[in-house]
Amino acid sequence: MKLSRQTTLRSQATVTGVGVHSGLPVSLTIGPAPVDAGYIFIRTGLEGADREVHATADAVIATEFATVLGDREGPLVSTAEHVLATLRGMGIDNATIEIDGPEVPIMDGSAAAFVAAVDQAGIVTQSAARRFIQVLKPVQVAIGDCVGEFRPFAGGFRAEVEIDFANPLIGRQSYCFDLSAESFRREISRARTFGCMNDVARLWSAGFALGASFENSVVFDETRLLNAEGLRFRDECVRHKVLDVVGDLALAGLPILGAYRSVRGGHKLNHAALTALLSDRSAWRVVESETARRSRNVAEVGSSTVGGLIAPAYGPDVS
Ligand SMILES: [Zn+2]
Secondary structure, X not given: OHXXXXXXXXXXXXXXXXXXXXXXXXXXXXXXXXXXXOEEEEEOOOOOOOEEEEOOHXXXXXXXXOOEEEEOOEEEEEOOHHHHHHHHHOOOOEEEEEEOOOXXXXXXXXXXXXXXXXHHHOEEEEXXXXXXXXXXXXXXXXXXXXXEEEEOOOXXXXXXXXXXXXXXXXXXXXXXXXXXXXXXXXXXXXXXXXXXXXXXXXXXXXXXXXXXXXXXXXXXXXXXXXOOOXXXXXXXXXXXXXXXXXXXXXXXXXXXXXXXXXXXXXXXXXXXXXXXXXXXOOOEEEEEHHHHHHHHOOHHHOOOOOOXXXXXXXXXXXX
């Protein structure tokens, strides 16, 4: 079956923009990668040779304002989460992400430009069966009053995200998201990065968010939304948090079969929860889509095992 196979991009596609923290211009090109490669960032434009880093939880070296990937020589690429969310969200298993600067371009603050790039590049199926990380038991982490928890879930990948901001214009919002290429595109991909004016000012004074503007961020002050064009969704903020969850958990290296609940979370919490899951070898196992299909056909196994929704849930959005 086509949908149970791994996928990659058919060709390359390029987006150009600026980094939200550096404010510097950058060009990013997504392209095909072999079976079992996962997501590989290739940093070009350096004085020496190009450097590569696999987008995995091990490669995360900072999470304070954005997800930064690097190696022993130091940071390589930051603000990786929106392009990774797009690749995972659109059901792509293997891809290269070439970048000629230190930071993924922020574009409009959402994943829309990366979705357009995937549409332009096209998606092809590969010869090998798709593999998944199946969550076998609950794993929870807490950081202050933030909680992140994985638990087994039979229907593919589900994100349950709650936010609770003091700013009354954001306030409490929650979103339950069942991942498919179609739901990612429709519900999540267009939700933009957001912040409060006080926080933006604090970031500026720390030398971050130098490229932030109303072109790429939803900004609130205490009494109003400062963007003239308004919101794309009434609950755009929590939808963006879902986008970040999909991107941060793409660092698992394989699609996850399970549910992930995040309360007041961010990149740091998502990374801590993913690290806790992956470091407990009794909490997960790798399953292949063909294995999943076979186990579904064994009557005694029942509905607690990997269900029939898997392949469609992660299928590429192709017609
Ligand atoms: Zn984000």
